[in-house]
Amino acid sequence: MRMQNEVAIVTGAASGIGQEVSVQFAKEGAKVVLVDLNSCEKTIELLGEADYLECLGDIRDPDFVKAVVNRTIEKFDEVHVLVNNAGTCSRLDLEDMTLEMWERDLDTNLKATFLFTQAVIFPHMKEARYGRIVNISSVSGLNGGVVSGGDEKNGRSGPAYAASKGGVIALTKWVAKEVGKYGITCNSVAPGATATAITAGVPYDTSNQVIDRMGEPSDIANAVLYFASKEASYTTSQILKVDGGVSIG
Incomplete structure (x- = not known):
């Protein structure tokens, strides 16, 4: 039981990677504190006898974020782990990218990560002198977008998604440097093409990968579990690519 009695907030917990985590x-x-815009009913069914708290709302709203953390403390008295997982992915190219889509991806993927990270660290993790922050970024934030099949014009994750995930990676490193003195680590898992709602209906050619298949949510969750555990007490500011080897040069 690597996380016995620890309290973990997971955003995007209704499905996909967040559900598996x-x-x-x-x-x-x-x-587990389940955070999502949509009902986490299916996730709750899979939790068995585990203690949980469901918080539904918009993670881009600072008031909602504060309410989630306050409810977590009221119910469980403490918070040990935060997984910033919830995200959106537009596939419009630069020419067709709208301000609305740009702001949606930046706000959901980056702004919400900042809001939750700030809210759990100050004062809770700082006072406890312990914490684990795990941010789900993407190899798109490292290489400018994962190419998929289908539409040649809009066949990869768009510039807003790549920019937001690149921002998550930079934020991860900055936070790690800032909070290590409080006993808090901050790391990121960068998935490649993974079978979730974001990739549903988008054909991916994985033949150029060392491991010729799509990633599964469990592949990502396994990496998250390591960063969230006490086993990773000497590991921080790391970006772990879980991408089937697509990033190999």
């Missing part, structure tokens, strides 16, 4: 955490003994 929540279930794995619960199996390892964690109390």
Whole structure:
């Protein structure tokens, strides 16, 4: 039970990677705070007897973020782990990118990560002298977008997605330098093409990968679990690519 009695907030917990992370955490003994815009009913069914708290709302709203953290403290008295997972991905190219889509991806992927990170660290993790922040970024934030099949013009994750995930990576490193003195680590998992709602209906050619298949949410959750555990106490500011080897030069 690598996370026995620890309290973990997971955003985007209703499905995909967030759901798998929540279930794995619960199996390892964690109390899980499920955060999403949509109902987490299916995730709750998978948690078994694990203690949980469901918080539904817009992670881009500072008041909602504060309310989630306050409810977490009221119910569980503390918070040990934060997984910033929820995200959106537009596939419009630069010519067709709208300000609305740009702001949506930046606000959901980067702004919300900042809001939650700030809210759990100050004062809670800082006072406890312990914490684990795990941000889900993307190899798109490292290489400018994962190419998929289909539409040649809009066949990869768009500039807003790549920019937001690049920002998550930079923020991860900055936060790690700032909070290590409080016993808090901050790391990021950077998935490649993974079978979630974001990639549903988008054909991916994985033949150029060392591991010729799409990633599964469990592949990403396994990496998150390591960063969230006490085993990673000497690991911070790391960006772990879980991408089937697509980033190999």
